[in-house]
Amino acid sequence: MNAKRKDLLATIIIDAIVATVVGILVFLLAYILISGLPHVSWSFLTGSADSFSGAGGIGVQLFNSFYLLILTMLISIPISLGAGIYLAEYAKDNWRTRLIRSAIEVLSSLPSVVVGLFGFLLFVVKFKIGFSVISGAIALTFFNLPLLTRNIEESLSAVPRSQREAGLSLGLSKWKTEIGIILPVALPGIVTGVVLSAGRVFGEAAALIYTAGQSAPVTNFADWNPMDAASPLNPLRPAETLAVHIWKVNTEGLASNAAQLSAAASAVLIIAVLLFNLFARVLGNYLYRRVTASK
Amino acid sequence: MEQTSSGFKQEDTQPKDWAQQLHHATRATREDWFGRGISYLCIGVIILVVASMLWFITSKGIATFTQNHVNIGQFLTGTNWAPDQGKTGALPMIVGSFAVTFAAALVATPFAVGTAIFMTEIAPKRGRKVLQPVIELLVGIPSVVYGFIGLAVVVPFMRHLVGGSGFGIISATFVLFVMVLPTITTMTVDSLRAVPRFYKEASLALGATRWQTVSRVILRAATPGILTAIIFGMARAFGEALAVQMVIGNAAVMPKNLISPASTLTSQLTTGIGDTIDGTLPNNALWSLALILLLMSLFFNALVRVIAKRGQLSHER
Numbered sequence: 087m088n089a090k091r092k093d094l095l096a097t098i099i100i101d102a103i104v105a106t107v108v109g110i111l112v113f114l115l116a117y118i119l120i121s122g123l124p125h126v127s128w129s130f131l132t133g134s135a136d137s138f139s140g141a142g143g144i145g146v147q148l149f150n151s152f153y154l155l156i157l158t159m160l161i162s163i164p165i166s167l168g169a170g171i172y173l174a175e176y177a178k179d180n181w182r183t184r185l186i187r188s189a190i191e192v193l194s195s196l197p198s199v200v201v202g203l204f205g206f207l208l209f210v211v212k213f214k215i216g217f218s219v220i221s222g223a224i225a226l227t228f229f230n231l232p233l234l235t236r237n238i239e240e241s242l243s244a245v246p247r248s249q250r251e252a253g254l255s256l257g258l259s260k261w262k263t264e265i266g267i268i269l270p271v272a273l274p275g276i277v278t279g280v281v282l283s284a285g286r287v288f289g290e291a292a293a294l295i296y297t298a299g300q301s302a303p304v305t306n307f308a309d310w311n312p313m314d315a316a317s318p319l320n321p322l323r324p325a326e327t328l329a330v331h332i333w334k335v336n337t338e339g340l341a342s343n344a345a346q347l348s349a350a351a352s353a354v355l356i357i358a359v360l361l362f363n364l365f366a367r368v369l370g371n372y373l374y375r376r377v378t379a380s381k
Numbered sequence: 382m383e384q385t386s387s388g389f390k391q392e393d394t395q396p397k398d399w400a401q402q403l404h405h406a407t408r409a410t411r412e413d414w415f416g417r418g419i420s421y422l423c424i425g426v427i428i429l430v431v432a433s434m435l436w437f438i439t440s441k442g443i444a445t446f447t448q449n450h451v452n453i454g455q456f457l458t459g460t461n462w463a464p465d466q467g468k469t470g471a472l473p474m475i476v477g478s479f480a481v482t483f484a485a486a487l488v489a490t491p492f493a494v495g496t497a498i499f500m501t502e503i504a505p506k507r508g509r510k511v512l513q514p515v516i517e518l519l520v521g522i523p524s525v526v527y528g529f530i531g532l533a534v535v536v537p538f539m540r541h542l543v544g545g546s547g548f549g550i551i552s553a554t555f556v557l558f559v560m561v562l563p564t565i566t567t568m569t570v571d572s573l574r575a576v577p578r579f580y581k582e583a584s585l586a587l588g589a590t591r592w593q594t595v596s597r598v599i600l601r602a603a604t605p606g607i608l609t610a611i612i613f614g615m616a617r618a619f620g621e622a623l624a625v626q627m628v629i630g631n632a633a634v635m636p637k638n639l640i641s642p643a644s645t646l647t648s649q650l651t652t653g654i655g656d657t658i659d660g661t662l663p664n665n666a667l668w669s670l671a672l673i674l675l676l677m678s679l680f681f682n683a684l685v686r687v688i689a690k691r692g693q694l695s696h697e698r
Contacts, residue, residue: 100498100503191682193430199651259408261412265416
């Protein structure tokens with residue numbers, strides 16, 4: 087009887103714990119969406135911010151977030167693809183490979199603020215590029231590389247060995263086999279990983295404060311020449327992202343409606359991240375069906 | 382493929398060139414060199430990044446001790462932090478960081494383990510359908526949003542509950558608890574799932590209740606994995622910057638209690654590094670804080686390895 091009562095009690099406690107965890111998430115999402123969404127409007131999404139009066143929108147920040155995301159992905163996908171292929175295909179099981187793997191692990195466990203400070207030291211202090219889009223994108227790349235590499239390696243290794251053997255027995259080189267046969271099969275997993283990491287990159291702020299900077303100069307959206315100083319595409323201009331904007335509005339406290347502003351910006355950020363997650367799942371499933379021809 | 386077949390054709394029509402052919406790399410071999418080169422280059426870039434990161438931060442971090450001749454012992458044990466006046470006692474930040482880390486792990490672990498047991502033992506189906514997405518969403522919420530909610534909800538709540546400003550270690554603990562919860566839960570679930578099925582079956586066959594089985598067999602067998610999960614959670618809490626910085630109050634003083642403003646290594650770094658001039662003592666001292674962060678991250682990494690090795694040994698025995 088005693089043991090049974092204990093079992094019941096434990097089950098009730100665990101149920102309560104689970105209910106609390108679910109409750110926390112529901113509260114978080116509800117709080118952000120309910121307090122934030124009413125302030126989200128078209129002019130908020132496209133307008134430019136004015137941190138002193140507190141009025142204004144997040145247009146430039148939103149653009150910066152996407153621009154940084156695209157640049158980061160353009161840099162980090164090829165590198166991690168190469169590195170993932172190395173680990174899945176060429177790396178032998180020896181001390182050198184183990185060292186490489188631990189280096190990647192170390193990089194992935196480093197706090198993002200340390201990664202950001204390294205970017206600051208390298209680009210802003212040493213190379214004197216200043217707070218800029220390109221510094222931010224490279225810092226985000228450092229932050230993104232280990233996870234993406236591991237994801238790509240796992241997706242590649244999950245492809246059955248027989249596919250590799252089939253390619254090699256046709257006289258293809260290892261490289262051609264990897265690019266022509268293995269990579270397409272592994273694509274669903276890789277794409278899911280890439281989109282999920284895009285969500286992480288989109289919400290990252292600590293690595294950007296001292297690399298991409300905390301100011302968003304008003305840019306001329308009619309000027310798409312990357313060489314012009316006022317162009318939104320200019321990689322050397324400082325670019326405060328949406329996540330950094332939320333942090334800055336809250337810590338500086340200059341805006342009179344900081345809470346409102348950051349609630350709305352948080353809602354936009356959360357929705358973007360949720361969309362990334364959803365998109366990753368849908369796209370992954372779609373590609374999986376296409377590649378495996380299953381229903 | 383086309384090139385390879387044409388290569389064969391060449392061999393067939395010009396038998397005299399066989400010797401020469403054998404001495405030259407085929408198209409496929411050259412392709413492989415090319416591919417190998419590219420992938421070596423990419424992995425080289427990553428290694429270079431890691432190495433230069435360790436090198437730069439270490440060399441910057443020890444400048445406080447080599448250039449400014451600050452005593453390491455005094456740096457680590459001093460309680461007075463005012464680098465612009467030459468006082469570099471980093472203990473308040475170190476204590477703050479460890480306090481929020483341990484407190485968050487302490488609060489989060491029961492919740493994480495409970496959730497993981499629910500997902501693996503009590504209701505696997507609902508666990509996969511409902512809780513998996515819940516955990517994934519919690520991971521997906523950006524840390525600034527956690528910070529903002531901490532600032533908008535937790536801090537006023539604490540102010541109301543216990544008085545004071547509401548900023549402090551307890552608010553930071555609350556925020557970090559939610560942030561490390563998914564990390565610990567996911568990894569605990571993995572380690573619970575890795576427990577061999579027959580352990581559970583043997584225990585149930587002996588007449589043990591579910592809770593007896595879970596608490597005395599499954600959790601026991603999964604202990605190394607759960608410890609690893611907790612350490613990963615602690616590493617995340619230790620390195621988290623903005624969310625903590627927004628709710629802890631950023632006062633570089635020894636934390637007297639849980640509800641007075643304090644600061645952590647990360648919060649001091651994010652607030653200070655932009656205001657100091659490169660090469661001066663206040664700047665170098667901040668880099669020393671970054672070095673402590675780096676070393677702690679390496680330490681957590683090593684700890685995980687040790688536990689993984691121990692766990693393997695005990696399974697083999």
